[in-house]
Amino acid sequence: MAEEVKKKWMTQASYDRLQKELEERTGPIRSEITKKIDLARREGDLKENGGYHAARDEQSHNETRILELEEILKHAEVGEAADDGIVTPGMVVEAKVGTRKMKFLLGSRDADDGLNIDVFSPEAPLGAALLGHKAGDKVEYATPAGKTIKVEVLSVAPFEG
Incomplete structure (x- = not known):
């Protein structure tokens, strides 16, 4: 049986702030990280490429935060x-x-x-x-x-x- 997820109350301002963060992370931030990874790949050997590994770590952190934000916003109860x-x-x-x-x-x-x-x-x-x-x-x-x-x-x- 699926576990029921409880709604989490938040202010409209908090909801808007989290929504804006999600838009930034799925848009410009994601694009910038992708560019960093592409540039690092062009440098050659990936095993010893610190820039590549740093960019991949940054990508992982960003994608994890995107999932968190989507989950928070999906279950948000906004209002009075x-x-x-x-x-x-x-x-x-x-x-x-x-x-x-x-x-x-x-x-x-x-x-x-x-x-x-x-x-x-x-x-x-x-x-x-x-x-x-x-x-x-x-x-x-x-x-x-x-x-x-x-x-x-x-x-x-x-x-x-």
């Missing part, structure tokens, strides 16, 4: 979170985590660049523990190391970025 006070992707959560206060966006970690707020994935232990809760709720979650952390949800509001 409902203002119902429930912790869901797209909401800014203020919580007391252990003894410290934190404020973060629940959304895709792949798209957190430039948001000026910490982003936690709904699949992360903290994010998963808070899903479906509201201000005033107290929950616990286990860290990957097995430690139990107590969390109190202080406030929940839609992201306005």
Whole structure:
């Protein structure tokens, strides 16, 4: 049975930034790398051609990132979170985590660049523990190391970025 892939919430600006990166990597960047490989091939013996191997490594890195971007964008959920006070992707959560206060966006970690707020994935232990809760709720979650952390949800509001 095929595993269902969950949608990952992100802002429109983050989606647009990732889409632009994909266009750059599949267009000009890919073309430039292909030119580097062709030039290095013309130099002769490929076994000892550092330029050729460097260009091939660069090509591999670029193609891997293209696949990552395509997967992220394919499963992106872009838009506004409902203002119902429930912790869901797209909401800014203020919580007391252990003894410290934190404020973060629940959304895709792949798209957190430039948001000026910490982003936690709904699949992360903290994010998963808070899903479906509201201000005033107290929950616990286990860290990957097995430690139990107590969390109190202080406030929940839609992201306005």
